[in-house]
Amino acid sequence: MVFKLALAALSVSLAAGSAVAQIKPEDAIKFRQSGYTFMAWNMTRIYANVNGTYNKEEVIKAANAIQAVANSGMGALFLPGTDKGTGWEPTRAKAEFWTEREKVGQVGGAFNKEANEMAKVAATGDAAAVKEQFGRLAKTCDNCHDSFKAKR
Amino acid sequence: MVFKLALAALSVSLAAGSAVAQIKPEDAIKFRQSGYTFMAWNMTRIYANVNGTYNKEEVIKAANAIQAVANSGMGALFLPGTDKGTGWEPTRAKAEFWTEREKVGQVGGAFNKEANEMAKVAATGDAAAVKEQFGRLAKTCDNCHDSFKAKR
Numbered sequence: 001m002v003f004k005l006a007l008a009a010l011s012v013s014l015a016a017g018s019a020v021a022q023i024k025p026e027d028a029i030k031f032r033q034s035g036y037t038f039m040a041w042n043m044t045r046i047y048a049n050v051n052g053t054y055n056k057e058e059v060i061k062a063a064n065a066i067q068a069v070a071n072s073g074m075g076a077l078f079l080p081g082t083d084k085g086t087g088w089e090p091t092r093a094k095a096e097f098w099t100e101r102e103k104v105g106q107v108g109g110a111f112n113k114e115a116n117e118m119a120k121v122a123a124t125g126d127a128a129a130v131k132e133q134f135g136r137l138a139k140t141c142d143n144c145h146d147s148f149k150a151k152r
Numbered sequence: 153m154v155f156k157l158a159l160a161a162l163s164v165s166l167a168a169g170s171a172v173a174q175i176k177p178e179d180a181i182k183f184r185q186s187g188y189t190f191m192a193w194n195m196t197r198i199y200a201n202v203n204g205t206y207n208k209e210e211v212i213k214a215a216n217a218i219q220a221v222a223n224s225g226m227g228a229l230f231l232p233g234t235d236k237g238t239g240w241e242p243t244r245a246k247a248e249f250w251t252e253r254e255k256v257g258q259v260g261g262a263f264n265k266e267a268n269e270m271a272k273v274a275a276t277g278d279a280a281a282v283k284e285q286f287g288r289l290a291k292t293c294d295n296c297h298d299s300f301k302a303k304r
Contacts, residue, residue, distance in 0.1 A: 023196070027193075030189060031189065031190065031192075031193035033186070034185070034186040034187075034189035034190040034193070035186070035190045035193075037182060037183065037186035038183065038186040038187045038190050038221065040183075041179075041183035041186070041187075041229075042224065044175070058225065061223060061224050061225050062224065064220045064223070064224070065220045065221060065223075065224040067220070068216045068217045068219070068220030068221070069190065069217060069220070069221075071213060071216065071217075072194065072213050072214065072216070072217040073210065073213050077193075088240040088241075089240075
């Protein structure tokens with residue numbers, strides 16, 4: 001078996017005897033930017049469904065994707081040394097992300113809670129409830145961005 | 153509620169009366185590159201676990217993330233007009249992706265099958281079985297890349 005993608009192209013190496021993949025700072029930034037951007041696509045899909053013709057299956061797929069990314073443990077990608085640097089683009093994480101740990105935990109926890117709830121509500125197919133939950137979830141995205149993501 | 157991220161920054165607009173978000177070609181390319189790159193991170197995590205110290209919970213998170221991305225319906229991001237263009241970087245999708253639809257369906261279907269199986273196997277916590285399934289899943293990634301993704 002040749003696993004070319006991650007080990008060659010992304011140059012992730014494995015420390016002997018360690019379960020922790022040694023990720024280059026620029027790859028960590030790229031991975032987290034990818035996770036957030038992938039969630040953004042899925043947010044736009046839910047938004048389009050609750051403001052247009054509702055497709056239960058599409059909303060379930062989108063909500064499950066957001067939930068899985070939210071629960072994936074992306075905090076591990078905010079490694080020391082990744083407060084500056086360029087992944088797909090220069091990181092927009094503010095210095096406060098590394099200094100205000102308690103607040104980061106609060107806004108992150110709120111996001112996870114609402115993402116998990118979004119998946120549950122999506123499964124019911126209740127478009128009105130999905131629209132309400134979408135608002136609550138989007139608010140948690142905004143709360144984090146307002147505090148910890150630099151404006152362009 | 154202000155949903156700033158996707159609607160402002162990514163400029164996704166909604167056609168009146170349509171459930172289909174009108175995605176700009178460059179955003180569609182960026183979204184799909186994000187999905188694949190996010191999966192790559194999670195593949196490296198599983199690889200690190202089966203070749204180092206095994207952490208059942210981390211493998212479950214990673215496998216669930218891959219599964220949800222695989223099942224999210226990313227085919228919708230290969231819109232007409234996105235065979236060329238730049239998202240995070242110029243697309244590396246080959247022209248064959250749009251002409252060899254049957255083969256795309258086969259390799260995509262194989263990938264989805266193995267991604268779903270990966271999540272099931274991860275849930276058991278059986279490291280040896282996860283290692284085997286990781287090999288099968290990675291093979292489906294490589295198969296698609298060999299046929300449809302241009303080398304750098």
